[in-house]
Amino acid sequence: MNSSSNYKIIDYFKTPEIEFSSLSEKTKYSISYFFMIASTIVCALLSILFLLLQQNENLFITSSALIVSFVSFNIVRQTKKHTYPSIFATLAIGIICQWSMYNNIQNPHVTEQTWIINILLYSFFTLPFLWGVLLSILHVIGICIFYYFFYFEKINTFSEYKYSSEDKLGIIVNIILGIGLFVYFNWMNIKQNKHASDTLQNYSQQLKQQFEIISTQNNEKIIIIKEMHHRVKNNLQLIISLLRLQFQDIENDEFSAKINDSINRIHTISLLHENLYSSKNIAKVDFFGYFNNLCLEIIHSHQVKHLVNHRINIDVKEIKLKPIIPLGLIINELISNSIKHNLSKTDLSIEISMKKKGEGILFFEYKDNGNWNQDDSHSSFGIQLIEIFTKQLNGTVTIQTTPTTIYTFNFNNILEN
DSSP: OOOHHHHHHHTSOOOOOOSSSSHHHHHHHHHHHHHHHHHHHHHHHHHHHHHHHHHHHHHHHHHHHHHHHHHHHHHHHHHHHOOOHHHHHOOOOOOOOHHHHHTTTSSSHHHHHHHHHHHHHHHHHSSSSHHHHHHHHHHHHHHHHHHIITTTSSSHHTTTOOOOOHHHHHHHHHHHHHHHHHHHHHHHHHHHHHHHHHHHHHHHHHHHHHHHHHHHHHHHHHHHHHHHHHHHHHHHHHHHHHHHHHHHHOOOHHHHHHHHHHEEEEEEEHHHHHHOOOOOOOTTTOOOHHHHHHHHHHHHHHTSSSSSEEEEEEEEEOOSSTTTTHHHHHHHHHHHHHTTTTOOSSEEEEEEEEEEEESSSEEEEEEEEEOOOOOHHHHSSSHHHHHHHHHTTEEEEEEOOOOSSSEEEESSSSSSO
16 A cells, blocks of 8 residues: 555545534544544454454454444534434444444343443433433433343342353453453543633633734724814814904904804704713713703803703713704703793793603704794794704604694604613
8 A cells, every 4th residue: 555545544534614602512523533433443352353253143242343333433523513413323333332232132242231231321422411411310220120120130140151262362452452442432532622622712712812812903993083082172172262362353243243153053063072072982972961061051152141040961971972052052042042032031941851752853942931933033044054964863842832832853873771
């Protein structure tokens, strides 16, 4: 036989490259694969021995086990799955061993016990739990029946059983190979489990290193994003400062009011970036704090002489980040209009409520105790902005102006899932 043929034989017995669903399945497959190779070799050696010793009954048993082991090994190798071939092998070889014991009651059957122990171990460690337990129970029941109903009745005759030198040789070799297979199985089990443990530890170490890298990159990105929010906020504050400088030189009351409204709108956006910059989680905003500060800033910017009370009720845990600015601008326009159109000039009370309504719908209600001038309010640029932002947020709005002003909004798809 040339070297290329030797390599082909060696490659034939190598474990095929397979993608496993779990490390446990890979370990069980490897143990099954090499155990079937070992059992095939052991059965082949025993078959050759019994053929030379001309022990036809033992030859039939070992050659049957050889066929089962070899067929099971090839099925495992071709299908790259071990469960059903292993069930077939353990069941078939177990039946062969049981048949051997019941076929010749007079023989003590020491060797069969060695093989059944190997089968029990193999079933327990390589098969799924239920299959392993079931096959183990079946083999144990078979052995118990044999000993209880047959073995103890013939125990006195065993001492009179005459072994030939060939019988003794066959039993010794059979037991040695059986014990060798037992030792090999346990060694393979320990080796494969150690390999699985080392692999798992390496994976754990790699995941830890990757986590540290990702965590570092994430922290760097958070710092960059926060810096971006900080710079945007500073730039918006600069624009506000420039507009306020211009605001001081404007004598036209109508035009100065419009400049002041623009400043408030820019400040609404700036306040969000300030909240994001100072927040521990840049993906989330303290909504109550944001809207509460926003209300205070808007009220302060209008420099109202009478008292303005505001109350905020927010019963929503999370809102998507993108709609926050349009919501803030809507609140800005509503409060500004409440202050400007509060004809009674008495103390003003504002109430803002937000809660979840239905699947993914945000219910937003704005109330004040003022009485708006309907013609002025509906023709103003602020009201147009409210309508534009409501459409942008895929929402609807209903308005009630008597006896008090109530704006009711329903926004779709702006809540976090």
